[in-house]
Amino acid sequence: MKLVIDNRTPYLNDYYFQTMCLLYFPGEKFKEGFESENYAHFYLEETQKNCFTARVTLGSGDISAEGSFSGAYTPSIPMNDDFYAMNALGKAFLEAGERLFGFGLPWGYITGLRPVKRAKYYLDRGYTAEQVITLFNRDYEVSTEKSTLSVETALIQQKMLADIKPNDCGLYVSIPFCPTRCDYCSFVSYSNARLFSLIPDYLEKLMRDIRETGEMIKKLGMRVRSIYIGGGTPSILDEFQIGRLLSTINQSVDINESTEYTFEAGRPDTVTYEKLMAVKDNGVRRISINPQTTSDFVLEQIGRKHSSKQFFDAAETAMKIGFDTVNADLIAGLPGDTEASFRKSVDDVIDLGFQNITVHTLSIKNAATIRFVGDGFYDPQGDFARSSVEYARAKLKSFGYAPYYLYRQKNTVGNAENTGYTLPGKENLYNVLMMEEHSTVFACGAGSITKLVSEDRNDILRHAFPKYPYEYLSMEKSLGYEEAKAFFAQHRKDEI
Numbered sequence: 001m002k003l004v005i006d007n008r009t010p011y012l013n014d015y016y017f018q019t020m021c022l023l024y025f026p027g028e029k030f031k032e033g034f035e036s037e038n039y040a041h042f043y044l045e046e047t048q049k050n051c052f053t054a055r056v057t058l059g060s061g062d063i064s065a066e067g068s069f070s071g072a073y074t075p076s077i078p079m080n081d082d083f084y085a086m087n088a089l090g091k092a093f094l095e096a097g098e099r100l101f102g103f104g105l106p107w108g109y110i111t112g113l114r115p116v117k118r119a120k121y122y123l124d125r126g127y128t129a130e131q132v133i134t135l136f137n138r139d140y141e142v143s144t145e146k147s148t149l150s151v152e153t154a155l156i157q158q159k160m161l162a163d164i165k166p167n168d169c170g171l172y173v174s175i176p177f178c179p180t181r182c183d184y185c186s187f188v189s190y191s192n193a194r195l196f197s198l199i200p201d202y203l204e205k206l207m208r209d210i211r212e213t214g215e216m217i218k219k220l221g222m223r224v225r226s227i228y229i230g231g232g233t234p235s236i237l238d239e240f241q242i243g244r245l246l247s248t249i250n251q252s253v254d255i256n257e258s259t260e261y262t263f264e265a266g267r268p269d270t271v272t273y274e275k276l277m278a279v280k281d282n283g284v285r286r287i288s289i290n291p292q293t294t295s296d297f298v299l300e301q302i303g304r305k306h307s308s309k310q311f312f313d314a315a316e317t318a319m320k321i322g323f324d325t326v327n328a329d330l331i332a333g334l335p336g337d338t339e340a341s342f343r344k345s346v347d348d349v350i351d352l353g354f355q356n357i358t359v360h361t362l363s364i365k366n367a368a369t370i371r372f373v374g375d376g377f378y379d380p381q382g383d384f385a386r387s388s389v390e391y392a393r394a395k396l397k398s399f400g401y402a403p404y405y406l407y408r409q410k411n412t413v414g415n416a417e418n419t420g421y422t423l424p425g426k427e428n429l430y431n432v433l434m435m436e437e438h439s440t441v442f443a444c445g446a447g448s449i450t451k452l453v454s455e456d457r458n459d460i461l462r463h464a465f466p467k468y469p470y471e472y473l474s475m476e477k478s479l480g481y482e483e484a485k486a487f488f489a490q491h492r493k494d495e496i
């Protein structure tokens, strides 16, 4: 897609404009050589302090439309200087987009900004829920539904995070292997039988890293509040491997009954009674079994090679064994899904008694998902995805579930969001610590990222592990104690 930017302020980089374009042009690329008939032209001028003129032209082939904004906008509450330029550009962009495409955006022009983090920022400073909803509505052009969703989520997070101390942290362990590859997935995961031969070596290296990380956490005087074993598909391991992995974690970090402990089983076709017992016997209290849909037709369309029966069987096994919390992930906007089949998926996971239900929206990220566009399954306006997430929200609310974490991704169908719902008291802390970058999370394993978060949360030191398991196997050194200590010494008030 061709992008022309006339004038800008120092904090508005190319990425900002590109991300904004994706709101109306999902899946576009901005590098030279990418063929597209779509284009955008942004013009920005500061006429006096905090007073901007913005003009935006969006086009596709021979058709184009323009939007503009000019003048001094008075926000609902005092804002940083960068707000004014973003606001002028955002309003002009939305006007152009609505003229060109005939529909508006439920999240307005919010981009590059975590809505819940923003809502919490205002709530923490004494603004009421109503004031924050008005602010989102008026200043960012976010719909009342999405503003309310952000604020409801932020209020729950405020309670969840009230007793989290600066030296509390999370631990993430990555198992980047899957039985087969689902078409819509952009996650780097090995799903080829030949590469499964790496699993034993991978596990050995991972367990060494977990021991070292546990040592480092203790030396830093930190307390692990939440452990999350994710993937990929951790339940691709057999019950003996699972037992070894979990007992390594249990010996490496201090765990008590208040430590949250999650094992993401993920693909139902990998779940067995023996594996879940190994998980339960080692102290895990929360698991995730993810159907994405309970329609066999849709599962086939998205290349997810398991059946709905395998999901129902896995769910029954998990319920019989009895975990504190079981989560199910669903996806809205999948090709082949219909209103009736999406509703049935939501109703099915409620009927099964899952305590956490996470509703994602399909994201157009890779070649396989772009194929969905070509196949005509994907509706760029995303009415179906939008109505699906609204249905899920209303239905889950009526059954006592509340939103407790929320994030947006680029290129989602209908610009809809991903929301984690929970029954009261069953919130998953890890998801919030990680998504909101609220606390330090130490990671182990390929594709994972350790994030050291400063006490005021203004500074984050990221340490990314290699994406591919074979690279991880030859990796010499991960984040060391001295580096972590130096970061916290600089950014934490208490002594280490």
Ligand code: SF4
Pocket (backbone or CB within 6 Å): 177, 178, 179, 180, 181, 182, 185, 186, 187, 189, 191, 231, 232, 233, 266, 267
């Ligand atoms: S199981 Fe999950 S991580 Fe693995 S390929 Fe499918 S969507 Fe991706």
